[in-house]
Amino acid sequence: MNGPGDILPAAAARFGDKAALITATRTLGYAELDHLSDRVAAWLIGRGVRPGRPVSLYAQNRWEWVVAYHGALKAGAVVNPVNVMLTPSELAFVLRDCAAAVVFTSAEHAATLVELTRDLPELTNVVAFGPAAGTGDPATDGVTGFDEVIGYPGDAPAVTPDPDSPSTIGYTSGTTGHPKGAVQSHRAVLTNCAATATMHGRREDDVVVTALPAPHVYGNVVINGTFLAGGTVVLMERFTPQDTLRLIAEHRATLFEGVPAMYAMLLADPATSDADLSSLTRCTVGGQTIPVSTIERWEQRSGAPLIELWGMTEIAGLGTTHAVHAPRVPGSIGVSLPGVQVRIADLEDSARDAPFDVPGELMVRGPIVMLGYHGNPEATAEAIEPDGWLHTGDVASMSPSGHVFIVDRRKDMIITGGYNVYPAELERVLAGHPAVAMVAVGPVPDPVRGELACAYVVRTSGAEPTEDELIAWAGERLAAYKRPRLVRFVDDLPKTSTGKIMRRELITRFDGD
Structure with missing residues (x-):
C-alpha cells in the first residue's frame, strides 16, 4: 500500500460483502464501499480534477462522507476535511487558502457553498449529499447531487501517488487567530492508521461504535484503522448517550471510541447503569486529558479497559497510546507508536533532553510528522526543526519505562x-x-x-x-x-x-x- 487510498481496494479483495460501515440510513459492505468510491473518483477526473488538487469535505458524519473521502484519494486529489461547525467566513478562509476545486457537503449547506463560490474562482463544483438538485431553486443552481456522482459511468482512474506526496490538508486553529493547514503525506496517514490498529489490537471481528467527527484525525484513524483490519464501523452522526448505549447493545460492539466529555456524559446518564455493555473488549479516549477517576468508573461499569491516547493534526492522528495487552499505567498517554520517536525536550534548550520525570516539551519525529503548513514556510520552520523533530507545544514528562504524562497543554490553548x-x-x-x-x-x-x-x-x-x-x-x-x-x-x-x-x-x- 502507498497510502490511505489503497485501504478499500485491499479490504474489498479480502472481505468482499462483509459489512464495513453502518450508519442510521445505510449499511455498506467493503465491495460496495470500494465500488462507490470508484464512481466518485471517476466523476472527479471527468470534471477535470487533476492529481494534487484539493477536494474539500464539509458535512456531518454520514456514509457519503466516507465514500467521498476515499473517492477523492483514488482520484489522486488532496483531501481537505473541514469541521462542519465552522462559520461561513471561517469556511471561506479554508477553501480559499487551500484553493479547493470541489467541495462535498450536505444539502443544508449547499446554498451557503454556492454563495461562497462567487468569490472563490478555484472552486468550480459543489456536490450535495442526497439526490440531484433539479428543484428549480435558484439558491441551489449549479449544485450536483451525490446520486449523480455515484452513478457516473466513466472508468475509475488508476492513480498511484508517491507515498511522500500530500494526501490531506487538515486545518487547525492558529495561535495568531487564523487557521493553518497541516499537510499530511500518504505515508503519514497510512502509517498512523496501521500503527494505531496494531497498538489497539484491531481485528476483523471488531465492531466499533463511534461518534468522533470524520474530519478530525482521531475520527479518521478510528474509521480507516478498522477498515485496515476488516472490522465494522458503526458511525453515529453525532453523539448522544442514549444512541451510544443502544448501538453498543444492538450491534454487540467490541469497541467504543470517544473523547472524555462523552464518557462523562455516559456515566452521568442513569440509563448507563442498566445498559448492556458486556460485548465491549476495550475502549479508547483522546482529545484531552481525562481524570483517572473517570477511567476507573468507566472500566468498572463497562468491564473493558479504557485506553488513553494522544495526538494532533500535525501528525495525522496519534503519536502515543498504550498497547492493548501491555501493563496498565493509569494517567499516562502511553508510549510512542511503532516506528515513531518521542522525546521530552528541555524547556530552555530544545536540543537537550529533559531528565526522566522532569517536565519539558513533548516532541515527535518520524514518518507521521506533517510535511509542513500549507503556504506557510515561516510557521513550518518554527514547528519543525532541521533534524525533523516537531514541536508540539505540550508540556509533558517521561518515565524511565518510556511512558509519557501530560503536565500541561499548549500555552494558552x-x-x-x-x-x-x-x-x-x-x-x-x-x-x-x-x-x-x-x-x-x-x-x-x-x-x-x-x-x-x-x-x-x-x-x-x-x-x-x-x-x-x-x-x-x-x-x-x-x-x-x-x-x-x-x-x-x-x-x-x-x-x-x-x-x-x-x-x-x-x-x-x-x-x-
Whole structure:
C-alpha cells in the first residue's frame, strides 16, 4: 500500500460483502464501499480534477462522507476535511487558502457553498449529499447531487501517488487567530492508521461504535484503522448517550471510541447503569486529558479497559497510546507508536533532553510528522526543526519505562469537549465589538467538557455591554465550539512587565468575581 487510498481496494479483495460501515440510513459492505468510491473518483477526473488538487469535505458524519473521502484519494486529489461547525467566513478562509476545486457537503449547506463560490474562482463544483438538485431553486443552481456522482459511468482512474506526496490538508486553529493547514503525506496517514490498529489490537471481528467527527484525525484513524483490519464501523452522526448505549447493545460492539466529555456524559446518564455493555473488549479516549477517576468508573461499569491516547493534526492522528495487552499505567498517554520517536525536550534548550520525570516539551519525529503548513514556510520552520523533530507545544514528562504524562497543554490553548480553542482567535473577534476596550480569554474548569472559554472584558468608557450580547456577537463570527461560554467584566487585566497579558493568571486573579 502507498497510502490511505489503497485501504478499500485491499479490504474489498479480502472481505468482499462483509459489512464495513453502518450508519442510521445505510449499511455498506467493503465491495460496495470500494465500488462507490470508484464512481466518485471517476466523476472527479471527468470534471477535470487533476492529481494534487484539493477536494474539500464539509458535512456531518454520514456514509457519503466516507465514500467521498476515499473517492477523492483514488482520484489522486488532496483531501481537505473541514469541521462542519465552522462559520461561513471561517469556511471561506479554508477553501480559499487551500484553493479547493470541489467541495462535498450536505444539502443544508449547499446554498451557503454556492454563495461562497462567487468569490472563490478555484472552486468550480459543489456536490450535495442526497439526490440531484433539479428543484428549480435558484439558491441551489449549479449544485450536483451525490446520486449523480455515484452513478457516473466513466472508468475509475488508476492513480498511484508517491507515498511522500500530500494526501490531506487538515486545518487547525492558529495561535495568531487564523487557521493553518497541516499537510499530511500518504505515508503519514497510512502509517498512523496501521500503527494505531496494531497498538489497539484491531481485528476483523471488531465492531466499533463511534461518534468522533470524520474530519478530525482521531475520527479518521478510528474509521480507516478498522477498515485496515476488516472490522465494522458503526458511525453515529453525532453523539448522544442514549444512541451510544443502544448501538453498543444492538450491534454487540467490541469497541467504543470517544473523547472524555462523552464518557462523562455516559456515566452521568442513569440509563448507563442498566445498559448492556458486556460485548465491549476495550475502549479508547483522546482529545484531552481525562481524570483517572473517570477511567476507573468507566472500566468498572463497562468491564473493558479504557485506553488513553494522544495526538494532533500535525501528525495525522496519534503519536502515543498504550498497547492493548501491555501493563496498565493509569494517567499516562502511553508510549510512542511503532516506528515513531518521542522525546521530552528541555524547556530552555530544545536540543537537550529533559531528565526522566522532569517536565519539558513533548516532541515527535518520524514518518507521521506533517510535511509542513500549507503556504506557510515561516510557521513550518518554527514547528519543525532541521533534524525533523516537531514541536508540539505540550508540556509533558517521561518515565524511565518510556511512558509519557501530560503536565500541561499548549500555552494558552483551551480544550473544550475535545476541540482546540485558541484565545487569540476569540479575542480578535470580541475586540471588534465597540463596547470592548480590552479582552483576554482563558480557561475555566468544567466537569463535562474539561474546560470552557471565559472572556475577561474591560469595557469602553460609558459602555454597558451584557454577557449575552458579547456571546451572541462571537456566535455570529465563530464556530459554536469556539464561542466563549462565560463573560466576566473586569477593571483591568494581569500583564507582564512588557505589557503582555498573562492569560493563565486570569482565573487565579478573578476567581470568585
